[in-house]
Amino acid sequence: xxxxxxDRKTAETEIALEIELDGTGARExxxxxxxxxxxxxxxxxxxxxxxxxxxxxxxxxxxxxxxEDCGIALGQALREALGDKRGxxxxxAVTLVMxxxxxxxxxxxxxxxxxVWDVEFPGAKIGAFDTELVREFFQALASHGxxxxxxxxxxxINSHHIAEAAFKAVARALRQAVEPDPRAGGEVPSTKGTx
Numbered sequence: 001x002x003x004x005x006x007d008r009k010t011a012e013t014e015i016a017l018e019i020e021l022d023g024t025g026a027r028e029x030x031x032x033x034x035x036x037x038x039x040x041x042x043x044x045x046x047x048x049x050x051x052x053x054x055x056x057x058x059x060x061x062x063x064x065x066x067x068e069d070c071g072i073a074l075g076q077a078l079r080e081a082l083g084d085k086r087g088x089x090x091x092x093a094v095t096l097v098m099x100x101x102x103x104x105x106x107x108x109x110x111x112x113x114x115x116v117w118d119v120e121f122p123g124a125k126i127g128a129f130d131t132e133l134v135r136e137f138f139q140a141l142a143s144h145g146x147x148x149x150x151x152x153x154x155x156x157i158n159s160h161h162i163a164e165a166a167f168k169a170v171a172r173a174l175r176q177a178v179e180p181d182p183r184a185g186g187e188v189p190s191t192k193g194t195x
Contacts, residue, residue, distance in 0.1 A: 002178075004080035006073045012065040013057035017073045021081050021178050023050030031055040031070060033063045035129035036137075039167045040070070046171035049178070067133045071140025078145040082178065085109060090189040092176030096169040101156030105169035108148040109177050111195045115142040116150040119166060121159040134163050138170065146195075 002021035008014070027044035029037045029051065044051040051074075057066030082088065093106035103119065115138060121131035142149040151170065156162040181189070188195055 002081045002083070004077040006077045006080070008069060008073045008076075010065075010069065013055060013069040015053070015055045015069055015073045017054075017070075017077055018050075018052040019074070019077045019081055020050040021078075023048055026050040028052045028054075031066055032057070032059055033066055033129065035126050035163075036063065036067055036070070036133070039134075039137075039163060042164060042167045043171045043174075046168045047175045047178075049174070063130065063133060064136065068136045068140045071137040072144045075141045075144030075147070078141075078147075078174075078178075082109065084188060085195045086188050087180050087184045087186045088189060089177055089179050089181045089184075090195070092173030094169045094172040094176070095154070096165050096172060098161045098165040098168065099158065101158060101161035101165040102154040103156070103162065103165035103169045104150075104152045104154060105166070105173045106150045107170070107173045107177055109146070109195065110148045111146040112148055113143045113146050114148045115139050116152075119151055119153040119162065121162055122157055123159045126159050126163060131159055131163065134166060138166075 006017045025045040025048045027041050029040045031037055055070055090109050095104040117135050
């Protein structure tokens with residue numbers, strides 16, 4: 001089973017996370033940040049990674065620490081569940097549309113964390129949610145998951161649609177990358193022999 005459990009407790013947040021890479025997209029998400037919960041549900045559903053996540057944080061300050069620390073925990077869980085990455089496809093790339101929004105995501109489970117973020121939001125808020133936190137989540141995910149991740153907005157005028165297209169595009173790319181490659185023969189997908 002390619003699964004992981006992360007329990008993370010700091011002075012700012014407390015997170016309990018479980019993932020199953022070979023799932024069906026089942027999800028139980030409760031962070032206290034409504035829009036973020038909706039985005040994480042999209043991430044689970046479209047990656048087909050089962051995610052159970054409970055988080056509490058210092059939301060009396062703002063949502064930043066909760067969102068960022070969920071990204072940290074999810075990155076750590078992905079890294080742990082992938083192990084030595086034998087037999088996976090490693091790469092994923094998707095261009096996804098949601099109404100007027102079009103977002104492209106490409107990623108490499110390289111072990112070399114890097115985020116290229118070319119996504120602008122027309123508004124600073126989606127309801128009560130700060131749009132700048134979308135980037136913070138993906139930065140934490142890439143950094144702690146050892147993922148090279150590029151996300152680009154090609155079109156869009158509605159911040160909700162842009163954010164949702166980004167989460168869905170990353171989810172679909174992640175689904176491709178973590179899948180076992182039947183032609184790989186259980187080898188690490190690198191000429192170096194390690195990732």
